Amino acid sequence: METPENESFRDSIGTITEEGKRAWVYPKKPSGPLYEKRKIVSYFLLAFLFAAPFIKINGNQFLMFNVLERRFNIFGFPFWPQDFHLFVISMIIGVVFVTLFTVGFGRIFCGWICPQTIFMEMVFRRIEYWIEGDRNKQRKLDKQKWDAEKIRKRLLKWFIFLVISFLIANIFLAYLIGSDKLLKYVTDGPTQHLGTLLPLIIFTAVFYFVFAWFREQVCIIACPYGRLQGVLLDNKSIVVAYDHKRGEGENGRKKFRKNEDREALGHGDCIDCLQCVHVCPTGIDIRNGTQLECVNCTACIDECDHIMESINLPKGLIRYASEDEIEKKEKFKLTARMKGYIAVLVILIGVLIGMLLIRNDVEARVLRLPGQLYEHKENNIISNVFTYKLVNKTVHEIENVHFKLRKYEGTINVVSHSDNIVIPEEGLAEGTLFIEINKNQLSGDKNKLFIDVYSGDKLIETTTVNFLGPRSYN
Numbered sequence: 104m105e106t107p108e109n110e111s112f113r114d115s116i117g118t119i120t121e122e123g124k125r126a127w128v129y130p131k132k133p134s135g136p137l138y139e140k141r142k143i144v145s146y147f148l149l150a151f152l153f154a155a156p157f158i159k160i161n162g163n164q165f166l167m168f169n170v171l172e173r174r175f176n177i178f179g180f181p182f183w184p185q186d187f188h189l190f191v192i193s194m195i196i197g198v199v200f201v202t203l204f205t206v207g208f209g210r211i212f213c214g215w216i217c218p219q220t221i222f223m224e225m226v227f228r229r230i231e232y233w234i235e236g237d238r239n240k241q242r243k244l245d246k247q248k249w250d251a252e253k254i255r256k257r258l259l260k261w262f263i264f265l266v267i268s269f270l271i272a273n274i275f276l277a278y279l280i281g282s283d284k285l286l287k288y289v290t291d292g293p294t295q296h297l298g299t300l301l302p303l304i305i306f307t308a309v310f311y312f313v314f315a316w317f318r319e320q321v322c323i324i325a326c327p328y329g330r331l332q333g334v335l336l337d338n339k340s341i342v343v344a345y346d347h348k349r350g351e352g353e354n355g356r357k358k359f360r361k362n363e364d365r366e367a368l369g370h371g372d373c374i375d376c377l378q379c380v381h382v383c384p385t386g387i388d389i390r391n392g393t394q395l396e397c398v399n400c401t402a403c404i405d406e407c408d409h410i411m412e413s414i415n416l417p418k419g420l421i422r423y424a425s426e427d428e429i430e431k432k433e434k435f436k437l438t439a440r441m442k443g444y445i446a447v448l449v450i451l452i453g454v455l456i457g458m459l460l461i462r463n464d465v466e467a468r469v470l471r472l473p474g475q476l477y478e479h480k481e482n483n484i485i486s487n488v489f490t491y492k493l494v495n496k497t498v499h500e501i502e503n504v505h506f507k508l509r510k511y512e513g514t515i516n517v518v519s520h521s522d523n524i525v526i527p528e529e530g531l532a533e534g535t536l537f538i539e540i541n542k543n544q545l546s547g548d549k550n551k552l553f554i555d556v557y558s559g560d561k562l563i564e565t566t567t568v569n570f571l572g573p574r575s576y577n
Contacts, residue, residue: 135405156277162498203444209342214400272306338426379403495526509553513540
């Protein structure tokens with residue numbers, strides 16, 4: 104089936120030529136009320152992104168994702184390998200929240216919050232405008248021969264891009280290994296930590312490649328989130344949309360002519376100035392409808408509103424709107440699907456909060472020594488040997504740790520050079536212990552014991568073990 108001419112854009116990507124080569128995008132420098140609001144949001148998020156690894160709450164890094172050691176900090180809450188289920192629930196909550204937001208408001212996350220967009224449009228692109236000028240000057244510079252001016256501007260831009268990429272790589276590393284460790288590596292010098300220097304160089308190269316060359320292709324080709332639009336968006340989702348009813352009229356768009364009665368001629372308000380196309384950072388024509396490449400950055404809204412004002416027509420030809428609002432004048436309301444996502448989100452958040460409230464700062468695990476059963480000692484005493492592991496999830500050392508049996512009268516003897524067990528901060532203490540109980544207290548060959556772990560007089564954790572004894576015969 105042959106594709107209609109006005110739908111042919113859906114069979115190709117605007118940043119790739121028919122020959123399969125890269126079609127470089129030269130977006131016009133955006134301006135307008137929404138762009139100013141985006142700048143405020145972006146610089147706030149940039150400040151947060153750079154500060155978060157160095158913020159501490161109760162001694163815990165505010166955000167850390169140490170994948171290698173499976174240790175994560177989210178908003179100051181530490182998640183150890185033993186808490187991996189909590190981390191998974193947190194990630195699921197994040198996915199459900201983004202899904203809910205996409206169903207309701209399209210790719211607003213991409214245009215306003217995504218680090219890729221913020222760095223590209225609010226850092227690297229602005230530096231490019233400062234050095235090379237706006238759209239037309241950049242196109243002219245690209246076609247210009249490699250004279251002193253072009254070499255100077257390109258070398259300056261590439262050097263600044265490289266410095267910023269190196270800085271971003273360091274911040275990225277602070278999220279992975281922890282800010283304290285990163286600062287220690289910096290003060291020690293790169294030669295002392297070559298194993299970390301190599302990943303840092305790789306990260307720098309990747310960020311430089313992304314922001315200096317790959318650019319909008321990340322959003323169009325690499326990012327899986329954009330592909331979700333096809334299954335998440337519907338006619339009720341609010342997106343950056345062109346009001347084709349108003350813009351096309353009965354006889355389509357037409358170039359602007361002064362003192363012409365466009366309404367009488369049946370033409371819409373769109374004057375086909377192409378400014379919405381020129382300002383788009385992914386090079387699309389928003390008038391073709393919702394597209395994979397659109398990141399909802401609102402640059403076209405500001406540009407179109409400015410044109411409408413200049414020709415004394417109402418603003419809002421391009422605006423945040425749903426397809427149903429444009430076609431049927433229906434206002435936004437929660438759909439059954441959105442209500443379902445909200446219900447799931449509330450349940451997951453409730454489960455996570457409950458798990459966080461019952462989670463202890465210390466986790467104790469007592470396990471039977473492999474291959475050992477029980478030992479029958481004098482005075483009718485049965486002895487079992489176990490190994491213990493105590494994990495301290497706090498940034499404070501826990502001293503004077505000891506064990507007590509609950510319900511049973513017996514003794515717990517720890518095999519240690521010192522009577523005082525100390526669990527180091529964000530560390531673990533492990534060893535061996537013997538539990539001895541009189542045979543008369545046992546009810547069979549397997550008895551469930553509750554072991555309380557104390558720090559001084561404070562109960563900090565309780566765990567259970569199976570205590571083995573001789574089988575009783577009636």
